[in-house]
Amino acid sequence: MSIFKELQRRWQYWRDRSLRDAELQEELQFHIDHLDTRQKRARFGNATRFREDARDVWISRALDELLSDVKYAIRGLRKSPAFAATAIGTLALGIGAGTAVFSLAQAVLLKPLPYPDPESLVMIFEGNERSAKSRTDTSPATYRSLRDSMRTMEKLALFGSTEKNLTGEGEPERLDGGTASANFFSTIGVQPFLGRLFQAGDDEMGKEDVVVLTYELWERRFASDRAIVGKQIRLNETPHTVIGVLPPKFRFYFERFELWTPFALSPERWAASRGARYIYVTGRVRNGFTMAQVQSELDSLGADFRRDFPREMSASKFGAVGLHDRMTEDTRTSLYFLLAAVIALLLIACSNVANLQLARSVSRGAEMAVRSALGAGRGRLLRQMLTESLVISVAAGVIGLVIAQGAFTLLQTLVPSGMAANARLGLNASTVGIMFGLAFGATLLSGLLPAVRGARSLTTRAIGDRGQDRARGVLIVAEVSLAILLLTSAALLFRTFANLNDVDPGFRANDLLSAQTVLPPVMYKQPALRTRFYTDVLERVRAIPGVASAAYTSAVPTTWKGGFSGYVAEGKPFIRGTSNAMMRQVTSDYFATMNIGLRAGRVFTASDRAGSEMVTVVNKAFADFVWPGEDPIGKRLRRGAPESDTPWIRVVGVVENVLEMGLANKPAAITYFPESQHPAASFSSPLYVVVRTQGDPAAFAPALRRAILDVNPNQTVAKLMPVTQIMAKEVEERRLHASITVAFAAAALLLACLGIYGVLSYAVAQRRREFGVRLAMGSSQSRLAGLVLGSGLRLTLAGVVIGMAAAWALTRYMEALLFQVTPHDPVAFGIVPAVLLVTALVACWIPARRAMRLDPSEALRYD
Amino acid sequence: MAQSDSIPPGTLYMLVLKTLARLGPMHGYGIALFIQETSDGVLEVEEGSLYPALQRMLLKGWVEAEWRQTENNRRARFYSMTAEGRKTLRAEVQSFDRVNRAIDLIIHPSEG
Numbered sequence: 001m002s003i004f005k006e007l008q009r010r011w012q013y014w015r016d017r018s019l020r021d022a023e024l025q026e027e028l029q030f031h032i033d034h035l036d037t038r039q040k041r042a043r044f045g046n047a048t049r050f051r052e053d054a055r056d057v058w059i060s061r062a063l064d065e066l067l068s069d070v071k072y073a074i075r076g077l078r079k080s081p082a083f084a085a086t087a088i089g090t091l092a093l094g095i096g097a098g099t100a101v102f103s104l105a106q107a108v109l110l111k112p113l114p115y116p117d118p119e120s121l122v123m124i125f126e127g128n129e130r131s132a133k134s135r136t137d138t139s140p141a142t143y144r145s146l147r148d149s150m151r152t153m154e155k156l157a158l159f160g161s162t163e164k165n166l167t168g169e170g171e172p173e174r175l176d177g178g179t180a181s182a183n184f185f186s187t188i189g190v191q192p193f194l195g196r197l198f199q200a201g202d203d204e205m206g207k208e209d210v211v212v213l214t215y216e217l218w219e220r221r222f223a224s225d226r227a228i229v230g231k232q233i234r235l236n237e238t239p240h241t242v243i244g245v246l247p248p249k250f251r252f253y254f255e256r257f258e259l260w261t262p263f264a265l266s267p268e269r270w271a272a273s274r275g276a277r278y279i280y281v282t283g284r285v286r287n288g289f290t291m292a293q294v295q296s297e298l299d300s301l302g303a304d305f306r307r308d309f310p311r312e313m314s315a316s317k318f319g320a321v322g323l324h325d326r327m328t329e330d331t332r333t334s335l336y337f338l339l340a341a342v343i344a345l346l347l348i349a350c351s352n353v354a355n356l357q358l359a360r361s362v363s364r365g366a367e368m369a370v371r372s373a374l375g376a377g378r379g380r381l382l383r384q385m386l387t388e389s390l391v392i393s394v395a396a397g398v399i400g401l402v403i404a405q406g407a408f409t410l411l412q413t414l415v416p417s418g419m420a421a422n423a424r425l426g427l428n429a430s431t432v433g434i435m436f437g438l439a440f441g442a443t444l445l446s447g448l449l450p451a452v453r454g455a456r457s458l459t460t461r462a463i464g465d466r467g468q469d470r471a472r473g474v475l476i477v478a479e480v481s482l483a484i485l486l487l488t489s490a491a492l493l494f495r496t497f498a499n500l501n502d503v504d505p506g507f508r509a510n511d512l513l514s515a516q517t518v519l520p521p522v523m524y525k526q527p528a529l530r531t532r533f534y535t536d537v538l539e540r541v542r543a544i545p546g547v548a549s550a551a552y553t554s555a556v557p558t559t560w561k562g563g564f565s566g567y568v569a570e571g572k573p574f575i576r577g578t579s580n581a582m583m584r585q586v587t588s589d590y591f592a593t594m595n596i597g598l599r600a601g602r603v604f605t606a607s608d609r610a611g612s613e614m615v616t617v618v619n620k621a622f623a624d625f626v627w628p629g630e631d632p633i634g635k636r637l638r639r640g641a642p643e644s645d646t647p648w649i650r651v652v653g654v655v656e657n658v659l660e661m662g663l664a665n666k667p668a669a670i671t672y673f674p675e676s677q678h679p680a681a682s683f684s685s686p687l688y689v690v691v692r693t694q695g696d697p698a699a700f701a702p703a704l705r706r707a708i709l710d711v712n713p714n715q716t717v718a719k720l721m722p723v724t725q726i727m728a729k730e731v732e733e734r735r736l737h738a739s740i741t742v743a744f745a746a747a748a749l750l751l752a753c754l755g756i757y758g759v760l761s762y763a764v765a766q767r768r769r770e771f772g773v774r775l776a777m778g779s780s781q782s783r784l785a786g787l788v789l790g791s792g793l794r795l796t797l798a799g800v801v802i803g804m805a806a807a808w809a810l811t812r813y814m815e816a817l818l819f820q821v822t823p824h825d826p827v828a829f830g831i832v833p834a835v836l837l838v839t840a841l842v843a844c845w846i847p848a849r850r851a852m853r854l855d856p857s858e859a860l861r862y863d
Numbered sequence: 864m865a866q867s868d869s870i871p872p873g874t875l876y877m878l879v880l881k882t883l884a885r886l887g888p889m890h891g892y893g894i895a896l897f898i899q900e901t902s903d904g905v906l907e908v909e910e911g912s913l914y915p916a917l918q919r920m921l922l923k924g925w926v927e928a929e930w931r932q933t934e935n936n937r938r939a940r941f942y943s944m945t946a947e948g949r950k951t952l953r954a955e956v957q958s959f960d961r962v963n964r965a966i967d968l969i970i971h972p973s974e975g
Contacts, residue, residue: 006924024914024918026938027891027939028914030890030891030892030938030939031892032910034892043910046911049911053911054918055918057915057919057922
């Protein structure tokens with residue numbers, strides 16, 4: 001098609017315009033140099049104009065023509081406002097949703113991470129041999145070994161999380177912080193906003209009491225005090241010197257870190273840390289090495305580790321993943337799905353508008369014929385019709401931006417944590433660029449077929465030919481099948497969401513309030529003080545009117561998907577890697593407060609004290625795994641690895657499973673221990689207070705805070721909220737998937753039905769005379785209605801069949817997004833075609849009824 | 864800008880194409896010179912119309928351009944005809960002949 005080649009050449013010219021301009025100048029100079037003096041004088045001063053004239057061929061004239069086409073198109077659209085409104089509205093829906101989802105994908109998948117040379121940043125994980133995909137943290141000692149031996153990595157830094165109580169000026173506050181090796185910031189390549197970042201030596205024992213603030217914390221808590229560097233702040237009741245402030249929006253891997261402290265351990269603890277996996281390793285691939293080479297070095301190092309440290313690392317296996325890949329890997333499936341869904345919606349919108357334009361081009365046949373007779377070439381007419389599509393698409397795009405703007409807040413939730421600060425969705429250059437891209441795509445998709453057909457029917461003068469009807473029929477079938485595809489995925493995701501909502505978490509989340517109180521180790525060195533704190537707080541909380549019961553626990557379910565540790569069950573083989581259970585320390589009222597069902601034995605009582613027999617309560621998953629078919633009550637187990645000399649602990653009870661790992665995951669094996677028998681600070685020491693209330697738990701929040709501050713006015717109280725709110729976060733993403741897809745599907749259904757309605761109404765109008773004749777020949781009105789209905793339903797059915805087949809083939813790619821629903825869920829596959837057929841029937845019925853009401857005499861006179 | 868006895872509108876493309884067909888690849892000055900010389904100095908092609916015309920022909924895809932050295936070692940843009948251009952030339956010449964004959968019939972009516 002020469003018009004496209006021409007557009008392409010114009011585009012190329014525009015792209016290289018400064019070069020082309022220089023070429024023209026040189027060419028003209030060459031010409032003038034060959035002229036004699038008389039000729040030269042005649043042309044004096046004209047060279048610039050010649051050049052401009054030549055350049056105008058490419059740009060100005062094209063622009064002029066485009067402008068006049070645009071003016072003409074706008075005039076045409078204003079003459080048929082119903083058509084314009086429907087087409088623009090339809091496309092606005094598609095382009096708006098498309099802009100939102102494509103912007104999300106661009107921000108997450110394409111936008112590079114905000115560090116220098118982000119491609120060379122990788123994360124190194126220690127997994128285990130059983131599953132290559134499992135990625136756990138690694139240990140400080142292993143980090144050191146990797147740092148010292150890896151040749152394919154240029155820099156290797158360690159980082160982890162820490163929590164700090166910030167006290168001193170203002171309210172005491174609980175902050176999430178990062179802790180990192182001294183080379184961490186230089187590995188990432190970030191420069192300080194104020195002061196300095198970590199440097200060699202900061203992570204040595206005794207020098208580690210320094211802190212780097214994030215820009216946001218500095219702004220929020222220290223009122224952007226530029227003199228902050230060198231000042232001291234109290235973290236966990238220890239003075240720390242502020243050495244620097246990070247640039248705005250600096251985040252790494254975790255979104256929540258508000259400050260960074262050096263990672264320091266005593267030499268003994270470094271040496272003993274081999275089995276304690278709680279830190280992350282990141283680094284830069286050495287120039288010239290590939291990820292495959294990094295991985296193969298890790299494979300061989302892994303073999304060394306397994307040989308050298310059989311006790312701690314017998315099953316270790318290492319993996320390297322690009323930082324960006326790692327950060328986006330959980331979101332990628334959702335994103336691909338949303339992209340597919342929004343493309344389907346956009347295609348439906350385009351084919352609907354194509355359909356509208358086909359109908360319109362028929363009614364505009366006369367106008368086109370006149371223009372053609374007046375000398376407009378086919379190419380010119382084609383371009384004019386395409387320009388009209390372009391005007392529609394761009395208008396729709398601008399409205400679409402408003403729709404996208406509304407969707408951004410919703411979609412922001414899907415930006416992976418760790419990227420959110422730098423991937424704020426909103427109106428910006430790239431969003432507008434994406435909108436225009438989609439608008440141009442929509443122009444071609446919705447405008448090309450009508451334009452080509454319009455221009456052809458003009459030359460053949462075969463207006464309203466059968467080919468036209470067939471094209472419209474094909475579009476309807478395509479629309480219906482795409483709508484089926486969207487409806488099916490919506491149904492599957494909706495069922496997933498409903499299933500998740502129905503999952504019994506193993507406890508009653510309603511009327512439950514929780515808060516996190518972290519005890520700074522400096523102040524609670526003596527174990528008895530911790531127990532004392534818990535007892536005092538609980539006593540005060542229980543005294544609040546309307547509180548039924550209260551307890552302390554390591555973590556509210558789902559807030560800590562970790563805390564696994566080894567155990568040895570008496571008389572059972574110890575299998576490294578599988579003899580792992582969650583450790584939870586609770587006070588005696590925990591099970592009653594949470595409403596966790598007791599299956600056998602007893603729960604803890606006040607008589608399970610320090611000094612009495614050590615006891616544990618295990619969950620059903622643990623009992624089934626360790627003692628299948630046996631009665632676990634009275635059996636004994638020990639915490640830690642076989643070679644440790646921890647005391648034996650007796651199982652006194654079995655409780656129902658609590659879904660600590662999240663609602664969509666299998667219940668983990670859990671062992672509960674009474675806090676009073678393990679008073680020394682450990683990773684599973686109680687952190688959260690849970691309160692069973694009578695009535696709205698949120699109403700008890702102030703009283704709970706007061707009760708805690710009564711015990712210690714410097715105590716931080718964080719994450720104070722009803723437990724239902726915590727659980728809602730668990731289903732948040734699925735709820736979002738379901739609601740977005742349901743919205744898409746509803747729009748698709750509406751558009752497909754509009755399409756069917758449009759085609760049939762048009763056919764009825766067109767066949768008015770034929771129907772009149774049929775009526776006059778004695779055909780009954782209901783038979784005519786049946787005729788119309790039948791032709792609509794035939795198209796719908798074809799679309800349904802194709803759509804169902806496509807859905808059947810494609811839904812399996814969504815499997816990762818589903819929960820307790822198979823991709824071929826009979827309910828979804830049963831309901832969807834029914835819903836579509838019923839709606840389509842309504843869309844067919846209205847034009848059919850119109851056919852039925854035809855008055856034969858009038859119909860024949862018409863036109 | 865246009866000279867009084869310049870080339871009839873619309874025929875410049877045909878003249879340029881024909882020139883390229885005769886000469887092979889040639890720069891703008893050479894084309895202008897050839898048309899002027901071959902028409903015994905009657906048809907003078909101004910840069911003001913030649914270069915826009917050449918650009919338009921590039922746009923239409925009738926000619927292609929390439930920078931080359933001339934005999935006296937200067938850089939110049941050489942134009943050559945494409946297959947598309949050849950087709951256009953044929954069509955243009957045919958229609959030109961037809962119109963010419965028609966005009967001729969009117970202007971010089973044959974008496975027989």
